Amino acid sequence: MLEYLWIIPLLPLLGSAVNGLFGAKWPNKLVNVVAIGSTGLSFLCALEAVREFFESGQVLFHKEFFTWIAAGNFRAGFDLQMDQLTVVMVLVVTGVGWLIHIYATGYMAHEGGYYRFFSYLNLFMFFMLILVLAANYVLLFVGWEGVGLASYLLIGFYFLKKSASDAGKKAFIVNRIGDFGFMLGMFLLFKTFGTLDFVQLFAKAGPWPAEAMGQLGTFTIACLLLFTGACGKSAQLPLYVWLPDAMEGPTPVSALIHAATMVTAGVYVVARSHILFSHAPTAMLIVAIVGCATAFFAATIGLVQTDIKKVLAYSTVSQLGYMFLACGVGAFSAGIFHLMTHAFFKALLFLAAGSVIHAMGGEQDMNRMGGLSKKIRWTYGTMLVATFAIAGIPIFAGFFSKDAILFAAFQNQTGGTILYVFGLLTALLTAFYMFRLIFLTFGGTPRFDEHHVHVHESPWSMLGPLVILAVLSTIGGWFALPAFFQGPDYFANFLGPVFGGHESAEAAGEIAAHQLELILAGVAVGAALIGLGVAYWLYLKRPEKAEGLAKSLKPAYTTLLNKYYVDELYAAVVVKPLLWISTNVLWKTADVAGIDGAVNGIADGTTAIGDGVRYTQSGNTRSYAVWVVVGAMVVIAIIFFWPFGGKQVLGMVR
Amino acid sequence: MVPTNYYVILSAILFGLGVFAFIFKRNIITIFMSIELMLNAVNLAFVAFSQALGKLDGQVFVLFVIVVAAAEAAVGLGIIILIARNRQTLNVERVDLLKL
Numbered sequence: 001m002l003e004y005l006w007i008i009p010l011l012p013l014l015g016s017a018v019n020g021l022f023g024a025k026w027p028n029k030l031v032n033v034v035a036i037g038s039t040g041l042s043f044l045c046a047l048e049a050v051r052e053f054f055e056s057g058q059v060l061f062h063k064e065f066f067t068w069i070a071a072g073n074f075r076a077g078f079d080l081q082m083d084q085l086t087v088v089m090v091l092v093v094t095g096v097g098w099l100i101h102i103y104a105t106g107y108m109a110h111e112g113g114y115y116r117f118f119s120y121l122n123l124f125m126f127f128m129l130i131l132v133l134a135a136n137y138v139l140l141f142v143g144w145e146g147v148g149l150a151s152y153l154l155i156g157f158y159f160l161k162k163s164a165s166d167a168g169k170k171a172f173i174v175n176r177i178g179d180f181g182f183m184l185g186m187f188l189l190f191k192t193f194g195t196l197d198f199v200q201l202f203a204k205a206g207p208w209p210a211e212a213m214g215q216l217g218t219f220t221i222a223c224l225l226l227f228t229g230a231c232g233k234s235a236q237l238p239l240y241v242w243l244p245d246a247m248e249g250p251t252p253v254s255a256l257i258h259a260a261t262m263v264t265a266g267v268y269v270v271a272r273s274h275i276l277f278s279h280a281p282t283a284m285l286i287v288a289i290v291g292c293a294t295a296f297f298a299a300t301i302g303l304v305q306t307d308i309k310k311v312l313a314y315s316t317v318s319q320l321g322y323m324f325l326a327c328g329v330g331a332f333s334a335g336i337f338h339l340m341t342h343a344f345f346k347a348l349l350f351l352a353a354g355s356v357i358h359a360m361g362g363e364q365d366m367n368r369m370g371g372l373s374k375k376i377r378w379t380y381g382t383m384l385v386a387t388f389a390i391a392g393i394p395i396f397a398g399f400f401s402k403d404a405i406l407f408a409a410f411q412n413q414t415g416g417t418i419l420y421v422f423g424l425l426t427a428l429l430t431a432f433y434m435f436r437l438i439f440l441t442f443g444g445t446p447r448f449d450e451h452h453v454h455v456h457e458s459p460w461s462m463l464g465p466l467v468i469l470a471v472l473s474t475i476g477g478w479f480a481l482p483a484f485f486q487g488p489d490y491f492a493n494f495l496g497p498v499f500g501g502h503e504s505a506e507a508a509g510e511i512a513a514h515q516l517e518l519i520l521a522g523v524a525v526g527a528a529l530i531g532l533g534v535a536y537w538l539y540l541k542r543p544e545k546a547e548g549l550a551k552s553l554k555p556a557y558t559t560l561l562n563k564y565y566v567d568e569l570y571a572a573v574v575v576k577p578l579l580w581i582s583t584n585v586l587w588k589t590a591d592v593a594g595i596d597g598a599v600n601g602i603a604d605g606t607t608a609i610g611d612g613v614r615y616t617q618s619g620n621t622r623s624y625a626v627w628v629v630v631g632a633m634v635v636i637a638i639i640f641f642w643p644f645g646g647k648q649v650l651g652m653v654r
Numbered sequence: 655m656v657p658t659n660y661y662v663i664l665s666a667i668l669f670g671l672g673v674f675a676f677i678f679k680r681n682i683i684t685i686f687m688s689i690e691l692m693l694n695a696v697n698l699a700f701v702a703f704s705q706a707l708g709k710l711d712g713q714v715f716v717l718f719v720i721v722v723a724a725a726e727a728a729v730g731l732g733i734i735i736l737i738a739r740n741r742q743t744l745n746v747e748r749v750d751l752l753k754l
Contacts, residue, residue, distance in 0.1 A: 619750060619751075620747075620750060621746055621749065621750070622677065622746060622747075625676060625677055626677055629673055629676075629677065
């Protein structure tokens with residue numbers, strides 16, 4: 001299978017093409033077969049490829065299938081590679097993606113444009129697989145842009161709804177800003193190293209001396225440019241604004257693209273380029289600070305949102321911040337670990353939220369839910385597992401990955417304590433808003449009209465993926481379990497060959513460090529339990545207190561509810577001036593007055609001249625005779641009286 | 655020996671009269687005659703210069719002009735007769751089918 005690695009991305013592309021071209025008139029079941037079949041086969045192929053990868057002794061597999069662009073000494077090929085990092089990504093993408101496809105067949109059953117939806121979803125899988133399998137930056141960029149396209153198509157899936165099509169455009173445009181940085185980063189890397197192939201590039205970059213902190217060298221600039229792209233794709237400050245709006249898409253899309261896979265592409269790129277980043281400590285620190293700030297910032301917004309999907313959207317932004325924090329402090333494997341566990345529990349959260357929305361007949365406002373725990377038990381149970389996981393309750397997946405990140409942040413030499421404190425605060429806030437979501441949705445008494453809303457459990461095509469993801473959200477973190485008993489951290493060890501010696505700080509495994517880790521883990525669990533307790537008290541025991549609190553902290557509450565007015569700020573600083581310039585300068589001045597004016601002016605001028613000159617064509621013979629005489633006299637006058645040789649003027653003399 | 659410029663001045667006067675009549679007269683036959691007058695004014699100039707320069711070129715040109723004038727007279731008179739027959743007038747102001 002490794003030799004035929006291209007099959008893995010090709011299958012979803014075929015599925016997308018078949019459904020997109022022929023699916024319009026097919027019954028839903030046939031569309032299901034194509035969509036689920038192609039992704040399922042792709043998952044099986046990925047499993048087989050991974051098995052062969054293990055069998056071959058986990059050596060980097062790299063194959064050039066064909067040359068795509070060749071110019072001078074530049075070559076960008078359709079080259080795929082597989083190493084430990086790819087293994088994690090490809091299994092997450094195909095596995096979680098497949099589950100979400102299955103879920104979507106239930107969720108979208110009554111929607112129009114069924115074939116179109118699955119065609120886009122498969123297209124997304126194709127591009128995402130290209131992204132994670134690519135062996136050079138150029139091919140990676142193809143997947144990078146492709147997932148952006150699929151994201152745009154799927155956010156704007158209900159394109160008749162203005163807010164949905166606007167959200168799609170917003171996602172695309174904000175991503176483009178980041179992509180611009182990414183491309184500049186690629187150009188700089190090519191200019192410096194003469195190649196964009198991962199293996200060659202990292203081999204060349206490795207021996208270079210690392211730059212000093214605060215030095216703005218090639219590595220730092222290139223890394224910051226790449227990170228700009230990652231910020232756009234992974235919704236980090238200041239380019240996160242598109243992700244909450246992306247919730248306009250159908251819920252499976254939110255789960256697949258805006259939680260589990262696409263948004264982690266930025267983290268993947270940073271982890272993939274870890275050799276470059278480890279040469280640029282300044283860039284690393286900026287990544288850590290941006291990640292930490294985003295985690296905290298998004299978590300605070302998540303506290304007050306009332307739309308169930310918006311809460312999850314901000315929690316996604318926040319968790320992505322954690323991943324960047326991990327990468328920024330050099331704990332790449334912890335970042336990827338969190339990426340994986342997050343893919344499980346966030347996909348589960350979104351799918352369960354979709355199940356809730358499905359049960360409530362399309363209602364998304366948590367203020368009009370409540371008391372659902374007994375009515376939709378499976379959804380409740382699975383969502384509770386995911387909430388435990390994201391809040392960092394021990395034995396669930398999120399606990400291990402978050403703990404690894406916080407530990408790494410604490411140990412960071414520059415500003416480690418501050419990063420750790422904010423990370424811990426974020427963990428507390430995360431536990432609070434997630435349990436707030438649970439209590440508001442499932443706890444208490446129903447706050448909706450029970451006669452009109454017929455609450456019903458979702459079909460098994462939707463519950464099945466939920467249960468599988470719940471299992472994964474529980475056991476997904478157990479790779480790191482032995483580390484708590486001074487054993488090896490299997491996940492970090494597995495990724496060790498990719499990230500090399502950068503994990504030495506963690507791998508040191510001294511008793512003191514181990515004890516420190518246990519203490520920090522205890523603190524993190526304590527924070528999570530405090531968050532849980534506060535949420536329980538505010539939203540289940542004393543619901544009136546929550547409203548009172550919101551009233552007494554009115555300014556802070558409204559600021560959070562309006563997301564710190566960031567969208568308004570962007571509108572005022574970027575959008576409004578741009579619109580003004582477009583309207584007044586480009587449209588009214590350049591286009592209407594300049595271009596149209598020139599064209600119309602020439603036409604009008606010609607007409608006006610013609611209007612004047614036509615009077616010479618009087619049809620009166622004698623007036624023609626006068627013209628002849630006048631003309632002859634003018635010619636003679638030129639010949640004899642022109643100051644500088646009239647004969648030359650008329651061409652009579654060579 | 656009459657100086658050449660006398661001839662040229664006379665030629666110019668005749669030509670000017672021809673032009674004047676050509677523009678301001680209304681009768682086609684008069685206009686036709688004014689054209690003849692202009693042609694012959696030019697003939698006079700040709701002959702005068704030919705004499706002054708001692709070359710025969712001018713005289714040869716005069717013969718050509720006379721030939722062309724004769725042909726033109728034949729065609730022109732034919733046209734005039736047709737106009738007179740068709741429109742019962744010789745006034746050019748009324749021959750205005752080309753007018754806007």
